Amino acid sequence: MNKIIYMDNAATTATRPEVLEKMLPYFTEHYGNPSSIHSVGRDARKAVEKARRQVAEAIGAEPREIYFTAGGSESDNWAIRCASAALEKKGKHIITTAIEHHAVLHTCAALEKKGYRVTYLPVDGDGRVDPEDVRKAICDDTVLITVMAANNEIGTLEPIKEIGQIAKETGVLFHTDAVQAVGAIPIDVNDWNVDMLSMSGHKFHGPKGIGVLYIRKGVKIGNLIYGGAQERGLRAGTENLPAIVGIGEAIEIAVKELPEYTAKMTSLRDQLIDGILAEIPECRLNGHRTLRLPANCNVSIRYIEGESLLMRLDLAGIEGSSGSACTSGSLDPSHVLLAIGLPHEIAHGSLRLSLGTENTQQDVEKVLKELPGIVKNLRSMSPLTPENLK
């Protein structure tokens, strides 16, 4: 069996061994309930508060602005549902974009059914939202702007700082889904002027099932879960202690290694993008060429379908993902690829390769060696391929 080349780090990452090592004692040794007053409980409390400081420091926040959740989707749901509910008297208008994660889009759709108006801003061909469009969309009854920091499919970075400035000037609450951005680009919540920020531990080599919602002090968004006094009484339930320790360690390491990570990923990513575009005719890059996540490569390859491509790559030991309908479980391809203006048939042939810290130069070379042959083979059996490409 060949070594597996994992290039689906935007879906999830492996937990770092050193993170796991820090987590393990909190299952069997320091298993206390952080709410207990005895020493076992106090040790657990200390670990939770250490992790809170680690997360806060990583994004320029204060520890008391960090709330642990069960993941990115929960953080997005909490921010959007509870902030809009808290501001119901002010109005029922939310501004977002057409390319958000479903955790945001489906939450907005649910609010529309409850009588909210939602503006879904378009993006340009590179997937960037225009901050001026955000400004123009703001009405008297706008209660929330929610725009992702970096797109999970095409990797495009959004002008969060500019939008944050507009939100500040107009006094509208601003949430960003930074699930893909944390650990991949520098983040400072004050520089960005965001009021709320979502993140997820398993996207930066932490464990699954743990996330964070940053809520700026003074912003009142109300309870997500009623019960005990955990998370300042806003999100009740006994803390997921080992995972909280894990996300704290993972984010600290990620931020410390960010310069090195950025240099290595950008170099591998660019070799991958340039190599694919040079080797495969009738192929395009999706997302902005430079304003993109350091580890994201997303291309559309004409005349072939994404799932077939993924399965062939898998057989060659290369793991990626696609925005084709067949991989999404619906008849429509990715909403992100449609939003940047791709026709359905080209969106179906998309391939996302998201790099990670384990990937090497050899991995990129292997992909560049295998991919053109696989594409050629699939094109040879496609009824759409023009003669010259067969």
Next chain:
Amino acid sequence: MYSEKVMDHFEHPRNVGEINDASGSGTVGNAKCGDIMKMDIKVEDNIITDVKFKTFGCCAAVATSSMATEMVKGKSVDEALELTNKAVAEALDGLPPVKMHCSLLAEQAIHAAVDDYKKKQGK
């Protein structure tokens, strides 16, 4: 997710290609939905002596096309019309529920090719 048979037909699809002097051919599906199948049949004395396909689509679409060509080869055109998508799926040891529409496409492609043949015969 997929049976071994599906993977086998996906990895080693049978009867890929085109028949230059096809007795009948049919194309079904559309690129917008991510599935297109083209079937060519060669008919001699009412028997399908050769069949080739080309498919743009997912793993299940390729495997069902491949299996359908094997199932109609050597059959009379009327027997070929009796081929159902269920039979194709069963021959592949089943398909995930969301992929059943792919097998329907294979059935439709065979029908389209036979209809085309019959139309040409009628002339």
